[in-house]
Amino acid sequence: MQTIGLIGGMSWESTQTYYRLINQQVRERLGGLHSARLVLYSVDFAEIEALQHRGDWDATAEILGSAAQALEAAGADFLVLCTNTMHKVAPQIESTVAIPLLHIADATASLLLDDDVTRVGLLGTRFTMEQAFYRERLEARGIEVLVPGDAQREVIHDVIYRELCQGVITPESKAAYLGVVDTLAQRGAQGVILGCTEIGLLIQAGDTDVSLYDTSAIHAEQAVHRALPAGSLDP
Structure with missing residues (x-):
């Protein structure tokens, strides 16, 4: 079993989802008392959020690059960045370490193509919905990406930061998201990508007839696939 390096805390509300899903899936694969070998570096999200909204992405890359180096030194075999938005600086993070990073958009694109989905909606922070770093990664795989209109993007973004990242779930926000x-x-x-790792806390597959692609769940599953060779029964 390889050791997974998680860069989390953005926010910790969704990082705990990663931890739970990864360990559940390892137990399902290996049985008994097995759990994942992983190391977690959890950042202070208030610091990251302030830099995001100031547009100081270089400073965020320095923080996350240091986290990546710490995980590599702790024995991680590969990295999982437990956030969609901060994949904006994935290339800078990758440049700081020798171990690979499992990109969340790549994992999501692979599942979309397996499902023959080539035209998909994207929900996330304004940064994820409006900037090219995420959309172009999907488009390079032949997937057309639709984003909500400006007013809907503002609602999606505000609910993420003001509610979901703080553990607040309301029926009004759920209804608004389902309307989008x-x-x-x-x-x-x-289908629609839940392109922020907190959105899966608010809406799930049973809430709509539209196919939802929860990036937290997809990313966690791919991390387990990478950590455990196919057919592995060995810890």
């Missing part, structure tokens, strides 16, 4: 999902489906989206 419906709009994207009406525009031709075959």
Whole structure:
């Protein structure tokens, strides 16, 4: 079993989802009392959030690059960055270490293509929905990406930072998100990416007939696949 290096805390609300899903899936694969070999570096999200909204992405890359180096030194075999937005600085993080980073957009794109989905809606922070770093990664795999209109993007973004990252779940926000999902489906989206790791705390597959792709769950599953060779029964 390889050791997974998690860069978390963005926010810890979703990082705990990664920890739970990874360990559950390792137990399902190996049985008994097995759990994942992993190391976690959890950052102070208030510091990251302030830098995001100031547009100081270089400073965020320095913080996360240091986290990556610490995980490598602690014995991680590969990295999992437990956030969508901060994959904006994935290349800078990768440049600081010798171990690979499992990119969340690549994991998501692979599942979309397995499901023959080539036109998808994208929910996330404004940074993820509006900037090119995430969308272009999907488009390079032949997937067309639709994003909500400006007013809907503002609602999606505000709920993430003001509610979901602070563990607040409200029926009003859930209804608003599901309305955006419906709009994207009406525009031709075959599915919708929950492109912020907290969104899966608010809406789930049973809430809508539209196919939802929860990036936290997808990323965690891919991390387990990488950590455990196919057919492995050995710890």
